[in-house]
Amino acid sequence: MSKQFESKKESLSIINKAYSDKSDLSSKDDKIKSLENKYEVLSKRTKDLEKVYQFHKGIIQSISSGLITIDSNGSITFINTAALGLLDYEYQELVGTPIRNLFDDEREADKVLDELLNKKRMFESREINLIGRTKKLIPIGFTTTLLSSDDPVYDGVIISFRDLTNLHHYRIQIERIDRLATLGEVSAGIAHEIRNPLAGIKTSAQVLEESFSPGDHRSQLVGRIVKEIDRSNELLKKFFHFAKPGKPKQEFVSLDTLIEGVYLLLSSKMRKKGIIFEKNIDTAIPDLYVDENQIEQVLINLFLNSLDAMEKGGSITVNLKMVENQDEIVLENSSKAVVLELEDTGCGIESDNLERVFNPFFTTKSNGVGLGLSISSRLIEENGGRIVVESERNQGTRFTIYFPTS
Numbered sequence: 001m002s003k004q005f006e007s008k009k010e011s012l013s014i015i016n017k018a019y020s021d022k023s024d025l026s027s028k029d030d031k032i033k034s035l036e037n038k039y040e041v042l043s044k045r046t047k048d049l050e051k052v053y054q055f056h057k058g059i060i061q062s063i064s065s066g067l068i069t070i071d072s073n074g075s076i077t078f079i080n081t082a083a084l085g086l087l088d089y090e091y092q093e094l095v096g097t098p099i100r101n102l103f104d105d106e107r108e109a110d111k112v113l114d115e116l117l118n119k120k121r122m123f124e125s126r127e128i129n130l131i132g133r134t135k136k137l138i139p140i141g142f143t144t145t146l147l148s149s150d151d152p153v154y155d156g157v158i159i160s161f162r163d164l165t166n167l168h169h170y171r172i173q174i175e176r177i178d179r180l181a182t183l184g185e186v187s188a189g190i191a192h193e194i195r196n197p198l199a200g201i202k203t204s205a206q207v208l209e210e211s212f213s214p215g216d217h218r219s220q221l222v223g224r225i226v227k228e229i230d231r232s233n234e235l236l237k238k239f240f241h242f243a244k245p246g247k248p249k250q251e252f253v254s255l256d257t258l259i260e261g262v263y264l265l266l267s268s269k270m271r272k273k274g275i276i277f278e279k280n281i282d283t284a285i286p287d288l289y290v291d292e293n294q295i296e297q298v299l300i301n302l303f304l305n306s307l308d309a310m311e312k313g314g315s316i317t318v319n320l321k322m323v324e325n326q327d328e329i330v331l332e333n334s335s336k337a338v339v340l341e342l343e344d345t346g347c348g349i350e351s352d353n354l355e356r357v358f359n360p361f362f363t364t365k366s367n368g369v370g371l372g373l374s375i376s377s378r379l380i381e382e383n384g385g386r387i388v389v390e391s392e393r394n395q396g397t398r399f400t401i402y403f404p405t406s
Helices: 002-062 081-087 106-118 165-211 217-243 255-273 292-308 351-356 372-382
Strands: 066-071 076-079 126-131 137-147 156-163 251-253 275-281 288-290 314-324 336-344 386-392 396-404
Touching: 066 081, 106 126, 137 165, 165 217, 251 255, 251 292, 255 275, 255 292, 255 314, 255 336, 288 292, 292 314, 292 336, 292 372, 292 396, 351 386, 372 386
Parallel strands: 275 314
Antiparallel strands: 066 076, 066 156, 126 137, 137 156, 251 288, 314 336, 336 396, 386 396
16 A cells, blocks of 8 residues: 555656646746847837937938037037038047137137036027138137036037138128228218319419429429329329229120230230239130229239239239139129139238228238229129139239129
């Protein structure tokens, strides 16, 4: 009986173990399935998160405004494509570097960063100057936002900015136009008041000159008075021309022919000074609808300025070409523009004077009046164009004129 009992007990133990093993396998299957489900959910959420990340990254990299983030130490943690393009740097060159290195003025950088990082004061439409890889000055307008998160490592400031270079040029143009308009009115009034008494003085001097004998030295003195009055009258004529330029009498004109005519007029003077003239004209340049006399006056003035800038010889190069009317050219109602570039190898213009060369009465010449370029700029604008200047000391000067093709 005991042996039979032990045998039954052993059989029951085997059966229980089999059921237990089967139960364990079933439990393991359930765990595997649970893990697989969790993995699928996690994988889906990871993909969704990646999509959201790529979407927001695409927005940040596609906006035209520059975007830079800095940490609490003022080091750059992120910079978008627009900012990199404006500053002419690669991403790895700037990330991790102090943002103060991009400021033109170190004192201004310290002041701005102190306000942002220490005092936590944000800026709205603040303007400063940055410098890119080429050391070119880049005026920007920027706005800042405090960046905070659960992880202090990511705390810092978001700086959003736009390039104000074109706006800076527009401001200069508007200020110059305002000054020209005011000065024109004042000049016209003064010139008119001076011209009348000068006419009386000249008449009296001529009568007095006739009363002297030919050998009388006083006759020479009176003659000099008349000569100086004539010179003053010529200056007043320039004032009148500047103050009230005549409306352009426009017709279709070949710019190439105008350039050739001015060159022939001044060619002897160029040869005497040892100046070489070169002309590069693109094919299919259309005739321009402008005032021939006014544009010729502008060209003569620019040529003479170049000649005066080259006392020891050099070269004058004229390039004439067609370009697309881009935003920076700013010509209204014209999809294309004719561009005339006049370059010389003269003494150049100081960088501080570049923005003033078109101002009336500004001149670096000892015997100059300072109205030539002011009048030229005004005549170009009267004919729907725009003139700009680039120069470097002892390297030469280039005047560029944009004409509308319609």
